[in-house]
Structures are given as structure tokens and as C-alpha cells.
Amino acid sequence: MKTKIPFIGLLLLVINFSSAQEIKSNQFGKGLFNIVGKDSSWTMKVGLRAQLLATSMWNEGEANETSFLVRRSRLKFDGYAYSPKLKYKIELGLSNRDISGASVYTGNAPRYILDAVVMWNFYDNFVLWFGQTKLPGNRERVISSANLQQVDRSLLNSRFNIDRDMGFQLRHHFNLSNTFVVKEILSLAQGEGRNITTGNLGGYQYTGRLELFPFGNFKSKGDYKGAALNREQKPKLSLAASYDINNNAVKTRSNQGSYMLTDTGFFETNINTLxxxxxxxxxxxxxxxxxxxxTAEDPIAKNSDGTPTGDEVQVGSGINLQSGILFPNNWELSGRYTHIKLDQNITGRDPETQYTLGLSKYVVGHSLKVQTDISYLDRFGGNNQVMYRLQCEIHF
Incomplete structure (x- = not known):
């Protein structure tokens, strides 16, 4: 209960402070309210959202497991400071799942901060980001959990995503023609995930991403939102590729997973993700x-005498295909196919394939929706799984 007090106090402080400013209440789903400084030198939009989830799982040969929880609960602030060319975003986690993962590497403190980043449009179409935020990795991870087409992300994301980190990003875009848009992102990060307080234990993480839009931009950034809620009247396509190099990485999934500890400290290896x-x-x-x-230069962690520690880099590949049909009444039927094949000789894990069928009702877009899905997980070594989920999202 005590962990929630700072957030309640922070929200009350914002509301109290904003009494001296111009406040504009928003349409539902567009933030709780906007604050504009009297001299218009700064703005702040305050948002709040929650996901309420029920899950039931049947594992082959095991008893049924059922759980109910607040899957996500977030408090968000964004706007500009001093100039519209200097924007910021702060997102804080409130639920247990949001703040989990405390360790000696995070000061043994809950990981409240999800995003804390400033974005400076310093010249033309160039924008420099600095702070903690999502790296430009796989599209599904960069899509906000508030805007997902199904209850949650796929197995590909859970196995390979590079999530959030602290560092710099340089972003740029240009037009090849009236409709063909190209976007580029370069990133330099610490390489060990979010909320790390112990400094850089390994090397640095370098990420590059290229995005092509042959038919122009999507409406309302729809290339990073699930479902076709904008109902594009002309076909829109985004093709993209990212390459990530984590130099001297010390964790089993690049900047994610567990630390690879040895008898002399940390095991370091170069990890590349495409x-x-x-x-x-x-x-x-x-x-x-x-x-x-x-891939990894040396995927098996070893002690100083060459014996394996039991940790290994999760090397392998995966594919995820997902599609949906949105009906005129804003009901959507969606399907997903995911296949994961980790290197069995290194990880000891069998290939697995998951099939998911989803049904969503968008009451007010992604801001108020109910989603349900059922998945069948086929593990090649046995112990297959059926999972049913029901989730409600509300987003102010």
C-alpha cells in the first residue's frame, strides 16, 4: 500500500500546481486533462490507464491454473518544455507486474519508471532523444500495450524483444517521392535494460532501424497500433528492419533476461539480433x-576454468504472423501464428508453435475495449498448453 503513496501524491501535486495554469479537459481516451503554462512555454497532458486480466491455463498432464490480476496500470505525462521543439514523455508503472524485477542492479528498489525521455527536434527532420525508453526493435514491442490487437504480445516478443534501455536515439525521415516516406533510427544504449543503477557492467548496445512507407504515412501513426481502427481508404504498408549489436553483453537475452554470473564476475559475449x-x-x-x-559470439557462459555455469544466451529464430478483420460495428476477429525455434543444442529447449484466435470489441477505440482470446501452444517435446484470456482496457 505504501508504494502507491508517491504516485497519489504526485498526481495531487500536479492537480494542485495546475490550478494556477490553464487546464483543458480532454475527450475520453485523449488524456485526463491538458495543462498549458500561462505564457505557453510548456504543456503537460496527464493520462491514466489500466488493464484487468483473467487467465485460465490447461497444461498437459497438470491441473488447471486460473488467475485474476491488474495486468498493467500506468500514469503518463507528456508535452513540451520551453519550446514545441523540445518534447518529453514520462510513464510510471503502478501494478506489481509493472514494477517487478527489483535486484541489486536496480538498487533493490521497485522499477517504477518505464519511460523518462526528452525529444529535441534540433534541425529540420532530425530529432534527438535522450533518456530511458523503448529501443527501436521489433514492431510488436514498440506498439504500446494499450494499442494491441490481442490480449498481449506474442511469444516472439517474449523471447527476442530488446525492450527499454537508457541512452540516445537519433531519428530522421525524408520523402523519396510525394508518397514514399523513409524513416531512420540510430540508437546507442547502456545495454542492460531499464532502471539500472550500478552503471554499465558490459559494453554498449547499438541499434539501427530503417522503415519504408511506399504508400505514405498511416493515419494517426496506425503503423504502430493494432487493428484497422482508422479504416484506411487506400492501402498502407510499412516495411522495416532493425539490427541490434550488444557488445560484451552480460545478460541471456541481450539487454533482457538474467545476468550471466561466473566465479570471477560476469560472462561477456557479443549478441546480435535481427x-x-x-x-x-x-x-x-x-x-x-x-x-x-x-546469435551470439559465445552463447554458453563459462567459469574461469572453462566449465559451463548453466546460463546460456537464448539464440535462435522466430516468426509471427497476425491478421484481423474489423467489422462495421467495431467487433474484430483476429488470428495469430507464432513459431519459435531456439538452438536446442545450446538452450535445451524444443521448438514451439502457438495458434491464437482473438475477439475484440472496441467501444471507444483502444481507450475502452474488451478483448478475449484462446491459444493452443504446441511444444514439440510435449507438455502442450491451452490458454484462455479475458481482458478489459480503460484508458483516460
Missing amino acids: FIDAMFKYKGFSFMAEYSDR
């Missing part, structure tokens, strides 16, 4: 495809 993805939308139809491949 992402190729696409998003297509036309009227009520949407299709997203992703491929990921991860």
Missing part, C-alpha cells in the same frame, strides 16, 4: 508479420 517486420492496413483489414534471429 528483426524484419511489416504492417499492412486497408479499410477493416490488417496484417502484421515479424521475423527475428539472435
